[in-house]
Amino acid sequence: MRSLAVRVRNLVVPLVAIVAVWQLASSIAIVNPVLFPSPAKVLLAAIDMFRSGVLLKDLLVSLRRAAAGFVVGASLGVTLGLLTSRVRLFSIGLSPLFNLLRPIPAIALVPIAVVWFGIGEESKYFVIAYTVFLAVWLNTHHGMEHVPDTYIRAARSLGASRSLEFLQVVVPASAPHIFAGLRFGAALAFLSLVAAELTGASSGIGYRLDEARQYILVDRMFVGLIELGVLGATLDTLFVWLGRRLIHWEQA
Structure with a gap:
């Protein structure tokens, strides 16, 4: 306590x-109170947005988009990270491509995402999933590729099969790296969310931020920024809590 x-x-x-x-x-x-409104004014703006239903609607829409993009990106990241770290053909063919894509920011993908998928939800999911995927893939690939050789040799000397070696040695040893990638990917999901909602959206925190910018409603912009900060901090705390319970051997 x-x-x-x-x-x-x-x-x-x-x-x-x-x-x-x-x-x-x-x-x-x-x-300047117009450009940097007081906390009281920001609070009043938040109350006004809550009463009109905009605050809750934007929050739920953005959470849905971030969650969908995260699930798709994380699933692909773990799967392909496993393949590129364990199968040489995949490593040679895909690792250079993914490393080339890593420096490209989410906002740079928005135009091509709109061309490919239109202005609907699919383009937003794509931008978020792309950003999450690269973070999760990198951590999964690195974690599985750098399992200490002593662990592998010890398992083989005890007669462990390939499948048992993978499940009981490789996965537990690389789990902290994978989980770190998931945690980082979750944070990136909210960062890329704003970029994804700048085009072709009619709701969401990113859309509302851009709308407030157009009308110079700085108090509402602060509300959106605080929303993103609280969401990110809450999610990060949740991942820390889960990590301590799911990867307890790392704490030992």
């Missing part, structure tokens, strides 16, 4: 301090 209280204190105190300084800076006009 004490450690929980310490964690809560370490989270709450800095946030309260930041909000207090922010409110003070807005109140005494250190910053």
Whole structure:
């Protein structure tokens, strides 16, 4: 209980301090209140968006898009990471291509995604899945490729079959890397979500941010940014909690 209280204190105190300084800076006009609205004004904008139903609608739409893109991208990333790390033909044929694609940002894919899939949901899923896939693939590939040889030799000396070696040695040894890739991919899903929702969307957090930009509604822009921050932090906390329970041997 004490450690929980310490964690809560370490989270709450800095946030309260930041909000207090922010409110003070807005109140005494250190910053332009139009370009940098006060926390009170941002809160009022959030309440107004909640009452109109826009806040909850955008949240659910964005969560659906991020979840769908994450599931597709993560599934492909783990599968192809396994293949490129264990099958030489796949490694030679695909690893250079994936490494070439890695530096391309999600927003650069939006135009071609619209051409390929139209302005519907498919183009948004593609952009998110692409970003998640590369992160998960890289971690899976690296984790499985760098399982210590001593583990493999020990398993074989005990007469383990190839399938048993894979399931009881390779997978547990590479699981922390795979899970780290999934955690990073989940964060990237929300980063790429904004890029995906900038074109052909009529709802979602990214769409609402762009709409607020067009009308210079900076308070609403802050609401969207805070939404993304809270979602990302909550999801990351969930992954940390899951990691401690699912990959308990890494903590030992």
